[in-house]
Amino acid sequence: MIVTDVTSHVEDQELVERRRNQIVAAATQLFSSQGFYRTTIKDIAKLAGVSPGLVYLYVREKEDVLLLVLLQVVDAYAQELPAAIEGLTDPLQRLTRAVDAYCRVVDRHRSATVLAYRSTKSLSPERRVLIQDRETATNSIIADAINDCIAEGLLNRVNVDVLTYQLVLVAHGWALKSWYFKSRLTLDEYIDHSLSNALVGVLTDDGRTHFETVRS
Amino acid sequence: MIVTDVTSHVEDQELVERRRNQIVAAATQLFSSQGFYRTTIKDIAKLAGVSPGLVYLYVREKEDVLLLVLLQVVDAYAQELPAAIEGLTDPLQRLTRAVDAYCRVVDRHRSATVLAYRSTKSLSPERRVLIQDRETATNSIIADAINDCIAEGLLNRVNVDVLTYQLVLVAHGWALKSWYFKSRLTLDEYIDHSLSNALVGVLTDDGRTHFETVRS
Amino acid sequence: MIVTDVTSHVEDQELVERRRNQIVAAATQLFSSQGFYRTTIKDIAKLAGVSPGLVYLYVREKEDVLLLVLLQVVDAYAQELPAAIEGLTDPLQRLTRAVDAYCRVVDRHRSATVLAYRSTKSLSPERRVLIQDRETATNSIIADAINDCIAEGLLNRVNVDVLTYQLVLVAHGWALKSWYFKSRLTLDEYIDHSLSNALVGVLTDDGRTHFETVRS
Amino acid sequence: MIVTDVTSHVEDQELVERRRNQIVAAATQLFSSQGFYRTTIKDIAKLAGVSPGLVYLYVREKEDVLLLVLLQVVDAYAQELPAAIEGLTDPLQRLTRAVDAYCRVVDRHRSATVLAYRSTKSLSPERRVLIQDRETATNSIIADAINDCIAEGLLNRVNVDVLTYQLVLVAHGWALKSWYFKSRLTLDEYIDHSLSNALVGVLTDDGRTHFETVRS
DNA sequence: AATGAATGAGAATTCATTCAT
DNA sequence: GATGAATGAATTCTCATTCAT
Numbered sequence: 001m002i003v004t005d006v007t008s009h010v011e012d013q014e015l016v017e018r019r020r021n022q023i024v025a026a027a028t029q030l031f032s033s034q035g036f037y038r039t040t041i042k043d044i045a046k047l048a049g050v051s052p053g054l055v056y057l058y059v060r061e062k063e064d065v066l067l068l069v070l071l072q073v074v075d076a077y078a079q080e081l082p083a084a085i086e087g088l089t090d091p092l093q094r095l096t097r098a099v100d101a102y103c104r105v106v107d108r109h110r111s112a113t114v115l116a117y118r119s120t121k122s123l124s125p126e127r128r129v130l131i132q133d134r135e136t137a138t139n140s141i142i143a144d145a146i147n148d149c150i151a152e153g154l155l156n157r158v159n160v161d162v163l164t165y166q167l168v169l170v171a172h173g174w175a176l177k178s179w180y181f182k183s184r185l186t187l188d189e190y191i192d193h194s195l196s197n198a199l200v201g202v203l204t205d206d207g208r209t210h211f212e213t214v215r216s
Numbered sequence: 217m218i219v220t221d222v223t224s225h226v227e228d229q230e231l232v233e234r235r236r237n238q239i240v241a242a243a244t245q246l247f248s249s250q251g252f253y254r255t256t257i258k259d260i261a262k263l264a265g266v267s268p269g270l271v272y273l274y275v276r277e278k279e280d281v282l283l284l285v286l287l288q289v290v291d292a293y294a295q296e297l298p299a300a301i302e303g304l305t306d307p308l309q310r311l312t313r314a315v316d317a318y319c320r321v322v323d324r325h326r327s328a329t330v331l332a333y334r335s336t337k338s339l340s341p342e343r344r345v346l347i348q349d350r351e352t353a354t355n356s357i358i359a360d361a362i363n364d365c366i367a368e369g370l371l372n373r374v375n376v377d378v379l380t381y382q383l384v385l386v387a388h389g390w391a392l393k394s395w396y397f398k399s400r401l402t403l404d405e406y407i408d409h410s411l412s413n414a415l416v417g418v419l420t421d422d423g424r425t426h427f428e429t430v431r432s
Numbered sequence: 433m434i435v436t437d438v439t440s441h442v443e444d445q446e447l448v449e450r451r452r453n454q455i456v457a458a459a460t461q462l463f464s465s466q467g468f469y470r471t472t473i474k475d476i477a478k479l480a481g482v483s484p485g486l487v488y489l490y491v492r493e494k495e496d497v498l499l500l501v502l503l504q505v506v507d508a509y510a511q512e513l514p515a516a517i518e519g520l521t522d523p524l525q526r527l528t529r530a531v532d533a534y535c536r537v538v539d540r541h542r543s544a545t546v547l548a549y550r551s552t553k554s555l556s557p558e559r560r561v562l563i564q565d566r567e568t569a570t571n572s573i574i575a576d577a578i579n580d581c582i583a584e585g586l587l588n589r590v591n592v593d594v595l596t597y598q599l600v601l602v603a604h605g606w607a608l609k610s611w612y613f614k615s616r617l618t619l620d621e622y623i624d625h626s627l628s629n630a631l632v633g634v635l636t637d638d639g640r641t642h643f644e645t646v647r648s
Numbered sequence: 649m650i651v652t653d654v655t656s657h658v659e660d661q662e663l664v665e666r667r668r669n670q671i672v673a674a675a676t677q678l679f680s681s682q683g684f685y686r687t688t689i690k691d692i693a694k695l696a697g698v699s700p701g702l703v704y705l706y707v708r709e710k711e712d713v714l715l716l717v718l719l720q721v722v723d724a725y726a727q728e729l730p731a732a733i734e735g736l737t738d739p740l741q742r743l744t745r746a747v748d749a750y751c752r753v754v755d756r757h758r759s760a761t762v763l764a765y766r767s768t769k770s771l772s773p774e775r776r777v778l779i780q781d782r783e784t785a786t787n788s789i790i791a792d793a794i795n796d797c798i799a800e801g802l803l804n805r806v807n808v809d810v811l812t813y814q815l816v817l818v819a820h821g822w823a824l825k826s827w828y829f830k831s832r833l834t835l836d837e838y839i840d841h842s843l844s845n846a847l848v849g850v851l852t853d854d855g856r857t858h859f860e861t862v863r864s
Numbered sequence: 865a866a867t868g869a870a871t872g873a874g875a876a877t878t879c880a881t882t883c884a885t
Numbered sequence: 886g887a888t889g890a891a892t893g894a895a896t897t898c899t900c901a902t903t904c905a906t
Binding site for chain 2: 003036037038058117118122132158159161162163165166169170173176177180181184185189190193194196197198199200201202203214
């Protein structure tokens with residue numbers, strides 16, 4: 001598990017993990033629907049089925065709860081993306097699978113992803129960098145795959161940063177605008193169209209042929 | 217000016233406008249840097265050079281201040297986008313110019329745009345739809361241009377909604393990730409690359425030729 | 433009036449003074465009977481006939497209330513002692529009158545004096561020095577008078593610091609042990625006996641003669 | 649050991665004593681430096697190397713810990729003063745030795761003595777009398793010695809209560825104002841000067857001669 | 865219209881105390 | 886006997902909102 005700097009008064013590490021999960025689950029739900037500031041510790045405790053005081057055995061301040069919630073999302077990215085492309089050697093396949101996986105993780109954590117957009121700024125600077133560092137790490141996976149595709153002549157020599165963020169925004173976009181997309185598209189369709197749109201323009205001729213094969 | 221439902225106790229409409237501008241200017245600055253909840257009415261009043269009590273002569277609740285702030289941003293979009301493409305007849309040119317203009321308005325209102333992402337959910341549902349309606353209207357401008365391009369055989373028959381949002385996210389992305397882009401790209405480069413990436417893949421052969429011409 | 437560093441959100445200086453007096457009066461009573469920590473801001477507000485929120489318009493933290501209370505006592509010393517000996521030229525008379533006055537001020541602020549003993553340590557270090565500085569200033573008045581007496585050959589060359597504190601403790605002792613003395617002595621008797629005991633031993637022969645004269 | 653009414657859930661009397669000493673030692677240190685209210689049971693338990701729960705096996709409430717701490721101080725007085733004058737028959741010697749011993753016990757328990765001044769009022773009335781009774785008992789030792797001195801014509805017929813408290817305050821004063829005295833005087837000098845000042849004035853001629861002899 | 869003092873409900877946080885293990 | 890996780894009452898402090906001037 002990826003480390004958190006949130007310190008607890010409780011010794012038993014397994015218990016800490018269990019309780020934090022309980023708290024984070026409740027908090028994610030409430031923060032997502034009502035926002036961080038409208039949610040009280042009492043709300044969280046009640047939904048988690050514990051006492052308000054207990055929360056403070058596992059967290060030093062309310063903001064730590066938000067940190068834990070956001071860490072859970074970015075950690076999900078940081079774990080599932082590498083897993084999705086593990087074993088794949090074809091760089092274009094690695095790229096498309098990574099984006100595909102990204103979209104699916106986002107979908108599973110849709111509200112938490114939106115929450116991250118809304119609430120990262122509610123964190124203190126030190127806590128904020130923890131999140132942004134994780135995010136940057138995730139993006140590197142995409143960027144690396146793009147670079148590999150370029151190296152193998154499958155993609156034109158585009159600006160990697162821009163394309164990376166464009167693909168990241170494809171994934172995030174599904175969460176950010178789900179209220180709009182949900183009634184118009186399935187997730188599969190969204191991924192398919194978005195990837196085509198984003199990539200076809202920058203694929204080389206080789207890449208284009210390859211892309212058709214790669215799309216199952 | 218586009219109507220607001222925010223009612224005031226003050227009669228003199230010109231005064232209302234002047235005072236609200238004062239308040240909104242101060243609030244935009246504070247909300248952007250500290251967020252909605254961390255900003256107090258007293259903060260706003262002090263920065264605006266008025267008394268806390270005065271604010272309540274022009275606004276019914278604190279949330280109304282946020283609404284006014286967000287309306288100002290989305291109204292800027294709703295005004296500047298049509299203006300940017302006014303007089304242009306070529307549909308592809310209309311599309312690229314619209315996106316270009318969108319990015320530039322976003323750049324000028326960068327922090328307020330991010331604020332909109334962060335804080336729209338802090339609004340009550342009724343107020344929220346006011347904002348989302350404006351946003352949808354803005355998007356229609358893009359969507360219409362896309363449809364025109366398709367009708368004239370410049371773009372393939374892509375999913376219009378998805379492409380629209382992809383382009384919208386290009387614009388918003390500049391604000392959302394400016395902390396990342398700022399050190400890597402100029403706005404012009406960003407627009408150029410993003411448009412190429414997003415469009416080239418969906419342009420028809422005709423469209424492609426045309427696109428080269430259109431890019432100044 | 434001697435300045436306080438406790439800052440207020442309210443402009444009108446006269447109002448600030450009035451409100452603070454209200455608060456300090458209530459707080460003195462409650463702190464004395466229940467102690468600082470057992471007394472809540474709500475208690476103080478209720479006794480002062482104001483709302484809890486109002487207190488925080490005139491004080492930044494609860495500890496500031498304690499500071500104001502203690503300042504009031506030490507300021508009373510700092511004002512009344514000099515006043516009591518003003519115009520007197522005979523050094524022995526100055527000394528005895530100063531101690532006499534000290535005892536009487538203590539008597540009037542008996543519970544607040546005890547409070548100072550009990551609660552000065554409840555203050556943060558910065559606030560504590562404010563009190564201790566005032567106290568040292570008061571003691572200087574006694575010490576100066578002793579030095580004058582020595583200079584004029586009325587007192588032996590005793591250790592001035594020790595005698596000063598002995599006399600100070602005479603005054604404070606009346607407050608600290610009032611539960612014991614009250615049923616045994618009047619204040620006048622206490623002052624008379626204490627002064628005799630403390631001084632007669634250190635008076636020179638001249639001083640002794642003089643002392644008999646001075647005691648009215 | 650002098651009895652306490654603090655009841656324990658634990659049977660084994662020796663264990664009770666050992667544990668309580670552990671707790672009291674930790675508590676004395678913490679109460680002295682941070683005060684009673686700023687010290688938590690957890691703090692005490694940690695410093696004593698036990699669990700918070702354990703404290704409650706030896707004490708019914710937090711206030712009992714304070715009572716035990718204060719009892720330890722006043723019991724020290726009640727034991728050491730009689731010991732210091734045991735075997736001495738000369739009343740003036742008994743008196744000076746008692747005061748001397750008092751000052752030295754106070755010096756050894758300086759912070760706890762100050763604590764007693766600060767915190768006795770934090771006790772419930774019933775517990776408070778337990779402390780005050782012990783204190784009165786200690787004072788009787790001084791008062792008895794004074795009476796003996798008077799009976800033997802060594803001291804003038806002063807008010808015994810006042811002189812007693814003056815001498816008690818000499819001892820306590822060393823603790824109360826140590827922050828002031830420490831840099832100016834040694835304990836020996838303090839005792840010497842204070843005793844002279846306090847006694848010389850009330851000694852008879854016989855007493856005075858005697859006093860010179862008694863001072864080693 | 866404007867001010868700014870006053871209100872009081874509400875939130876985060878602490879900690880004495882309990883109790884299952 | 887000992888532990889330490891859990892409880893929840895109590896407290897400080899903030900701030901949107903009101904209202905007398």
